[in-house]
Amino acid sequence: MSAKTRLPVGQEAIQLKGWFNAHRFLLLRRLSQAFFLLLFLLGPWFGIWWVVGTLAGSRTFEVLPLTDPLVLAQSIVAGHLPEVTALVGAVIVLAVYALIGGRVYCSWVCPINPITDAAHWLHERLGLQKGWQPKRTTRFWILGTVLLVSAITGTVAWELINPITMLHRGLIFGMGFVWALVVAIFLFDLVVSRRGWCSHICPVGAFYSLVGTKSVLRVSAVNRVDCDDCMDCYAVCPENHVISPALKGKDGETPLILSPDCTNCGRCIDVCSVDVFAFTHRYDNRAKKTVSTAVDAATEQAA
Amino acid sequence: MSATGKPRSVDRRRFLTDTARMAGGCAVAGTLLAYLARDARALPAEALRPPGALPESDFLSACIRCGLCVRDCPYDTLKLAELGEDGPATGTPYFTARTVPCEMCDDIPCVEACPTGALDPGLKNIDDARMGTAVLVDQENCLNFLGLRCDVCYRVCPVIDEAITLEPSHNTRSGHHAIFSPTVHADHCTGCGVCERSCVLPDAAIKVLPTRLARGSSAEHYLKGWEEKERKGAPVVEGIIDLPDRMPEIPGTSSEVPAFEPAFKLPGGGQ
Ligand code: SF4
Ligand code: SF4
Ligand code: SF4
Ligand code: SF4
Numbered sequence: 001m002s003a004k005t006r007l008p009v010g011q012e013a014i015q016l017k018g019w020f021n022a023h024r025f026l027l028l029r030r031l032s033q034a035f036f037l038l039l040f041l042l043g044p045w046f047g048i049w050w051v052v053g054t055l056a057g058s059r060t061f062e063v064l065p066l067t068d069p070l071v072l073a074q075s076i077v078a079g080h081l082p083e084v085t086a087l088v089g090a091v092i093v094l095a096v097y098a099l100i101g102g103r104v105y106c107s108w109v110c111p112i113n114p115i116t117d118a119a120h121w122l123h124e125r126l127g128l129q130k131g132w133q134p135k136r137t138t139r140f141w142i143l144g145t146v147l148l149v150s151a152i153t154g155t156v157a158w159e160l161i162n163p164i165t166m167l168h169r170g171l172i173f174g175m176g177f178v179w180a181l182v183v184a185i186f187l188f189d190l191v192v193s194r195r196g197w198c199s200h201i202c203p204v205g206a207f208y209s210l211v212g213t214k215s216v217l218r219v220s221a222v223n224r225v226d227c228d229d230c231m232d233c234y235a236v237c238p239e240n241h242v243i244s245p246a247l248k249g250k251d252g253e254t255p256l257i258l259s260p261d262c263t264n265c266g267r268c269i270d271v272c273s274v275d276v277f278a279f280t281h282r283y284d285n286r287a288k289k290t291v292s293t294a295v296d297a298a299t300e301q302a303a
Numbered sequence: 304m305s306a307t308g309k310p311r312s313v314d315r316r317r318f319l320t321d322t323a324r325m326a327g328g329c330a331v332a333g334t335l336l337a338y339l340a341r342d343a344r345a346l347p348a349e350a351l352r353p354p355g356a357l358p359e360s361d362f363l364s365a366c367i368r369c370g371l372c373v374r375d376c377p378y379d380t381l382k383l384a385e386l387g388e389d390g391p392a393t394g395t396p397y398f399t400a401r402t403v404p405c406e407m408c409d410d411i412p413c414v415e416a417c418p419t420g421a422l423d424p425g426l427k428n429i430d431d432a433r434m435g436t437a438v439l440v441d442q443e444n445c446l447n448f449l450g451l452r453c454d455v456c457y458r459v460c461p462v463i464d465e466a467i468t469l470e471p472s473h474n475t476r477s478g479h480h481a482i483f484s485p486t487v488h489a490d491h492c493t494g495c496g497v498c499e500r501s502c503v504l505p506d507a508a509i510k511v512l513p514t515r516l517a518r519g520s521s522a523e524h525y526l527k528g529w530e531e532k533e534r535k536g537a538p539v540v541e542g543i544i545d546l547p548d549r550m551p552e553i554p555g556t557s558s559e560v561p562a563f564e565p566a567f568k569l570p571g572g573g574q
């Protein structure tokens with residue numbers, strides 16, 4: 001098997017499913033990221049004001065308010081009772097992410113994600129070391145600190161340095177010094193800590209993972225019996241500790257990836273040559289029991 | 304993470320050190336963040352908040368930096384502070400009177416747009432806005448103060464004759480002209496900045512300052528006799544009619560009140 005594991009990540013999937021199918025969710029995700037950015041840019045660029053505002057707060061078609069719940073939470077602990085519009089906007093956002101998985105925000109919407117993904121791509125290309133890997137709980141500590149500082153100082157504290165809203169605002173309203181922040185995150189992920197920002201530091205990601213704990217949309221290792229241990233999913237997953245419990249579960253244990261850290265990015269579905277993973281809902285506990293012939297086909301082709 | 308055969312105390316010790324380390328790290332990071340937050344509170348004097356903005360410290364807890372107010376301002380008055388600018392807290396809306404003042408829209412769209420109430424929806428009449436207070440900061444360069452009739456700031460004021468008036472006084476330089484000094488009445492000035500924008504000088508002689516800089520405050524215990532008298536409809540202290548008038552002493556003379564002689568007489572006798 002050693003020859004096979006040396007294949008570049010996803011190579012087998014490309015051979016078996018074709019390049020397009022092996023990048024389906026990655027492409028969709030990039031489209032989605034571009035789509036959400038474009039929605040906000042339609043106004044300033046083309047004068048089409050369907051969506052006004054930024055990720056922190058916006059108004060769509062003059063009626064639908066959306067508010068970033070974490071920003072609003074900071075405002076509330078800082079001592080301001082917001083108007084109904086902002087509260088309604090935050091509840092809508094919370095409800096959506098509670099349903100589809102909080103970190104869907106991270107992988108499908110957040111403008112920092114393409115940057116950290118790019119850093120990771122280069123990191124792999126250059127074959128760099130993992131670097132500093134802070135504990136997974138770090139981001140929750142940071143989240144707590146942010147709320148605490150907001151409460152103590154009476155300001156929306158994280159917004160003083162939040163690269164997500166700053167970058168978004170920068171793209172829409174004008175950049176200022178924000179590019180330096182973006183470069184800093186890129187370099188941090190590239191040379192200091194592999195997947196450092198999104199998977200270890202960002203309190204926004206931490207917040208959304210809390211929001212999505214009970215989310216309905218889930219990735220499931222339905223065909224885990226077909227898994228040939230190529231490890232490609234572990235290699236592409238930004239939070240790869242979430243995979244084992246589902247993939248390596250015994251019969252009777254759920255094949256669902258239940259960790260709220262999973263970003264529902266779907267990359268594991270893409271790169272798996274034997275289609276172990278699939279999107280489903282959290283009440284779907286079915287796991288296939290018999291090995292399919294796809295595995296034999298895969299080993300034959302690889303040989 | 305339950306212990307796998309290890310004594311419990313090792314686990315607990317690890318847990319405690321980890322927690323301590325995290326808490327320590329967070330304390331340091333939190334302190335830095337708090338320091339930044341404190342720094343961001345200093346709003347520079349030339350940056351004015353939009354109409355209805357809550358007092359600065361409340362505003363900083365209320366504004367989510369969404370930019371909706373900026374978008375709905377038809378005059379492009381408002382800007383969002385950018386990172387790295389030595390100005391208002393990053394992302395918050397402000398305007399600079401000399402660049403684009405607030406045109407005091409009747410329907411106040413900026414307030415209407417704000418989803419959080421950082422711009423107080425209770426502000427219904429734009430004349431009640433208090434974004435700052437105009438001050439005639441430079442009497443030495445103000446053309447009206449030099450005895451000319453510029454009057455621009457007075458004429459452009461949306462609250463003309465209430466927020467700003469022209470107070471005539473004798474022009475002692477020419478001797479027979481009047482000076483019309485532009486005078487701001489803080490009770491009515493909205494701080495829109497139109498006067499500052501319109502001042503014809505290269506640097507405006509009238510500037511809108513945050514009210515905390517523009518104004519002093521009157522002492523609480525200080526009663527203005529004439530107001531009290533009016534309120535009472537009679538002298539405040541019965542029996543006191545007048546106080547003796549004092550004139551300055553003139554060097555080289557006795558302290559006797561001298562007969563008044565004007566220092567300068569108009570040719571031809573005047574009055
Ligand atoms: S972890 Fe943070 S920066 Fe990364 S994608 Fe999620 S929200 Fe964005
Ligand atoms: S488990 Fe799959 S969907 Fe979830 S984050 Fe990892 S690669 Fe993405
Ligand atoms: S009152 Fe009108 S001009 Fe003034 S800031 Fe608001 S929207 Fe802009
Ligand atoms: S609309 Fe309100 S919350 Fe949004 S940037 Fe303006 S003042 Fe702040």
Ligand code: SF4
Nearest residue numbers: 460492493495496498
């Ligand atoms: S700032 Fe100037 S123009 Fe505006 S109300 Fe005050 S005096 Fe009038």
